[in-house]
Amino acid sequence: xxxxxKDAGTAPPPTRRxxxxxxxxxxxxxxxxxxxxxxxxxxxxxxxRLTFWNFYAPQQTQDPAIKAQAKWLTDLVKQWNxxxxxxxxxxxxxxxxxxxxxxxxxxxAADDGPDIWLLSPGDFLRYQNGGVLQDLTPHLDKGVVExxxxxxxxxxxxxxxxxxxxxxxxxxxxxxxxxxEKRGLSEGDxxxxxxxxxxxxxxxxxxxxxxxxxxxxxxxxxxxxxxPWLWQGGGNVIDGDGNAAxxxxxxxxxxxxxxxxxxxxxxxxxxxxxxxxxxxxxxxLVGMWMNGIWNVxxxxxxxxxxxxxxxxxxxxxxxxxxxxxxxxxFAANAKGNNPEQAAEFCAWALGKxxxxxxxxxxxxxxxxxxxxxxxxxxxxxATEKGGxxxxxxxxxxxxxxPGGRAEPRYPPVVYKAVSDAxxxxxxxxxxxxxxxxxxxxxxxxxxxxxxxxSLI
Amino acid sequence: MTSxxxxxxxxKTEAATPAKPVKQGMSRKHREWLAAALFILPDGLGxxxxxxxxxxxxxxxxxxxxxxxxxxxxxxxxNYERMFxxxxxxxxxxxxxxxxxxxxxxxFCVSLGLGLLMKQKLPGTSxxxxxxxxxxxxxxxxxxxxxxxxxxxxxxxxxxxxxxLGMEGEPWLGKPExxxxxxxxxxxWVMMGYYMIIFLAGLQDIPKEYYDAARIDGAGPWAQxxxxxxxxxxxxxxxxxxxxxxxxxxxxxxxxxxxxxxxxANGTSLIIYYIYTxxxxxxxxxxxxxxxxxxxxxxxxxxGVIFKVTKSGRFDxxx
Numbered sequence: 001x002x003x004x005x006k007d008a009g010t011a012p013p014p015t016r017r018x019x020x021x022x023x024x025x026x027x028x029x030x031x032x033x034x035x036x037x038x039x040x041x042x043x044x045x046x047x048x049r050l051t052f053w054n055f056y057a058p059q060q061t062q063d064p065a066i067k068a069q070a071k072w073l074t075d076l077v078k079q080w081n082x083x084x085x086x087x088x089x090x091x092x093x094x095x096x097x098x099x100x101x102x103x104x105x106x107x108x109a110a111d112d113g114p115d116i117w118l119l120s121p122g123d124f125l126r127y128q129n130g131g132v133l134q135d136l137t138p139h140l141d142k143g144v145v146e147x148x149x150x151x152x153x154x155x156x157x158x159x160x161x162x163x164x165x166x167x168x169x170x171x172x173x174x175x176x177x178x179x180x181e182k183r184g185l186s187e188g189d190x191x192x193x194x195x196x197x198x199x200x201x202x203x204x205x206x207x208x209x210x211x212x213x214x215x216x217x218x219x220x221x222x223x224x225x226x227x228p229w230l231w232q233g234g235g236n237v238i239d240g241d242g243n244a245a246x247x248x249x250x251x252x253x254x255x256x257x258x259x260x261x262x263x264x265x266x267x268x269x270x271x272x273x274x275x276x277x278x279x280x281x282x283x284x285l286v287g288m289w290m291n292g293i294w295n296v297x298x299x300x301x302x303x304x305x306x307x308x309x310x311x312x313x314x315x316x317x318x319x320x321x322x323x324x325x326x327x328x329x330f331a332a333n334a335k336g337n338n339p340e341q342a343a344e345f346c347a348w349a350l351g352k353x354x355x356x357x358x359x360x361x362x363x364x365x366x367x368x369x370x371x372x373x374x375x376x377x378x379x380x381x382a383t384e385k386g387g388x389x390x391x392x393x394x395x396x397x398x399x400x401x402p403g404g405r406a407e408p409r410y411p412p413v414v415y416k417a418v419s420d421a422x423x424x425x426x427x428x429x430x431x432x433x434x435x436x437x438x439x440x441x442x443x444x445x446x447x448x449x450x451x452x453x454s455l456i
Numbered sequence: 457m458t459s460x461x462x463x464x465x466x467x468k469t470e471a472a473t474p475a476k477p478v479k480q481g482m483s484r485k486h487r488e489w490l491a492a493a494l495f496i497l498p499d500g501l502g503x504x505x506x507x508x509x510x511x512x513x514x515x516x517x518x519x520x521x522x523x524x525x526x527x528x529x530x531x532x533x534x535n536y537e538r539m540f541x542x543x544x545x546x547x548x549x550x551x552x553x554x555x556x557x558x559x560x561x562x563x564f565c566v567s568l569g570l571g572l573l574m575k576q577k578l579p580g581t582s583x584x585x586x587x588x589x590x591x592x593x594x595x596x597x598x599x600x601x602x603x604x605x606x607x608x609x610x611x612x613x614x615x616x617x618x619x620x621l622g623m624e625g626e627p628w629l630g631k632p633e634x635x636x637x638x639x640x641x642x643x644x645w646v647m648m649g650y651y652m653i654i655f656l657a658g659l660q661d662i663p664k665e666y667y668d669a670a671r672i673d674g675a676g677p678w679a680q681x682x683x684x685x686x687x688x689x690x691x692x693x694x695x696x697x698x699x700x701x702x703x704x705x706x707x708x709x710x711x712x713x714x715x716x717x718x719x720x721a722n723g724t725s726l727i728i729y730y731i732y733t734x735x736x737x738x739x740x741x742x743x744x745x746x747x748x749x750x751x752x753x754x755x756x757x758x759x760g761v762i763f764k765v766t767k768s769g770r771f772d773x774x775x
Binding site for chain 2: 100101102105106108109110111126127130131132207208209210216217218219268269270272273274283285335412413416420423424426427428430
């Protein structure tokens with residue numbers, strides 16, 4: 001307050017020390033306020049505001065595919081917020097940080113995990129065994145579990161659903177039409193066996209073109225892309241009774257396939273175009289590349305005129321076709337601010353029988369993204385609406401996905417044992433037999449002491 | 457403290473007025489100590505808060521089995537036992553050893569060489585100095601992505617150049633025996649500018665007269681380096697050695713994360729990356745803390761050895 005007259009003349013001028021002291025006091029008071037109030041305000045504390053961590057929205061982007069996905073999620077949350085008392089805030093985490101980054105695990109370790117988040121099959125057991133997955137079953141409409149069918153297998157424990165898939169993403173072998181034609185190959189050369197695939201890859205390769213691309217970076221994704229080759233020979237990491245089953249002929253031949261492809265220079269040791277799938281195709285860097293359905297929408301958005309094709313993964317002699325079905329799911333935090341409402345949101349978004357819910361999922365799987373729908377009703381509706389009329393999506397739905405198996409939910413020790421076997425044989429030239437035996441021993445040792453939800 | 461009357465313009469001191477009573481405060485020594493403490497306080501608090509306390513917590517955490525979801529179970533030294541029996545831990549330590557033993561001397565020599573070169577008054581020195589320092593200012597994640605493209609097996613500029621010279625290209629990040637050394641080369645590229653500047657500062661502190669005298673005595677460039685530059689640069693060299701060793705032991709995570717993910721076949725899974733994956737990939741926070749604690753012990757030991765061998769960079773003291 002300004003002072004005038006007599007008093008004003010006698011008031012001592014503020015000293016620097018007094019100013020600094022005062023500023024420090026204000027700063028301390030400002031800093032202490034959120035600490036005292038629990039950092040997050042009352043709305044969060046009483047469960048009226050929930051957070052939804054994801055790698056889609058909200059974000060500003062010029063990428064038409066990502067823009068459509070971000071809009072779908074933003075609209076979804078807006079629709080919920082407009083009709084419910086408990087509000088949801090979307091929290092965007094870039095994909096690279098979300099997958100393999102430290103943010104999500106650190107948040108849960110600090111008991112400050114999100115209320116709702118996107119969960120991959122590879123991470124399912126870690127969160128389930130950690131007791132943070134809320135049971136979604138009571139919130140689902142009647143018949144929804146049956147409607148999901150096998151898509152729920154890797155998200156169910158003791159008959160209870162702990163995460164709801166938003167998509168099914170099968171793997172296939174993509175090929176570049178121009179490169180094929182340049183090498184004198186045609187549709188009649190599409191391989192159906194492993195040997196044929198290696199032969200075609202050999203014809204496609206050159207100094208600047210990779211004949212056949214398998215994932216080379218270690219991680220859950222590489223394992224995910226390797227499992228189909230194991231399954232095709234009748235192999236498993238864990239068998240149907242929950243026992244370790246890695247030491248098998250099927251594991252040896254699947255590891256041998258990738259090893260041979262690299263050793264003979266048919267498959268590269270690193271990802272072409274630094275892993276940029278579309279750039280590699282557009283610049284003729286690859287002949288064939290094993291990849292997922294999500295690239296259909298990428299081709300549509302970025303290279304609509306580029307000629308490409310894909311085919312079912314070839315099989316070994318006496319083998320049976322299989323592919324891996326990936327895809328993310330909504331999960332609710334059992335230790336969050338309001339687990340019941342978080343679970344209700346997941347079910348409202350993906351687990352109801354009403355038209356709105358089904359149309360929403362159709363939109364996600366066929367417009368915002370290019371995926372096979374995880375529910376039969378959604379798949380039927382999308383087909384009716386022409387969502388799978390486009391040749392590539394139709395082929396994924398009708399030819400590629402049937403016969404596929406859901407991505408396994410193995411815990412880190414099992415994942416790592418398999419990953420080391422793949423990496424060792426593929427890129428370090430280690431013996432297939434010794435790597436299979438080492439991995440099998442590691443998995444068996446782990447299984448003896450494992451306590452937690454079923455691995456299959 | 458005493459008060460003295462100020463002299464007037466004639467230089468005479470006025471008759472002393474009765475001196476005001478003097479406060480019996482701190483001695484000069486204590487005041488200086490207090491000032492020093494106050495200067496150190498902000499940094500000290502920061503270190504305590506962000507380094508000291510986390511270090512202590514990490515040691516405590518290493519004695520627990522941590523679920524990653526808020527539950528802790530006391531396991532004593534079990535995480536350390538597991539660490540000593542874990543072949544991947546020892547493999548990561550072996551790789552880290554190779555990484556440090558190769559990176560530190562190469563970085564030292566390259567930086568020193570560049571420092572000596574930049575000290576010469578050659579045309580364009582300022583430009584080159586800035587250009588060489590630039591990589592250090594770029595985030596390691598960006599550096600990783602840049603080099604990933606440049607080292608691309610088919611179309612990368614490195615292999616294209618080699619092919620242009622009639623040589624075969626290499627999968628620089630695709631072979632375990634190559635990938636680690638590729639990372640080392642990139643780290644040298646990133647860090648050489650920083651250590652060059654430190655060496656340059658050290659070189660500029662050496663009095664020019666020493667060189668003049670040596671030249672008059674007929675000393676050539678090598679003799680000048682051996683007898684003047686090298687001994688007088690020892691404190692700087694010691695600092696560079698310590699800092700680059702610590703940086704080599706604890707750095708490079710971003711580069712591995714963006715370029716190799718520890719592959720191929722664990723060929724670039726240095727201990728810092730292994731600790732990271734155990735903590736944030738597998739949720740083994742207790743085990744990761746045990747390895748972190750062990751790594752700190754190794755660093756303290758290494759620093760001790762370097763201090764001992766180099767006598768803290770003062771070889772010539774007392775000679």
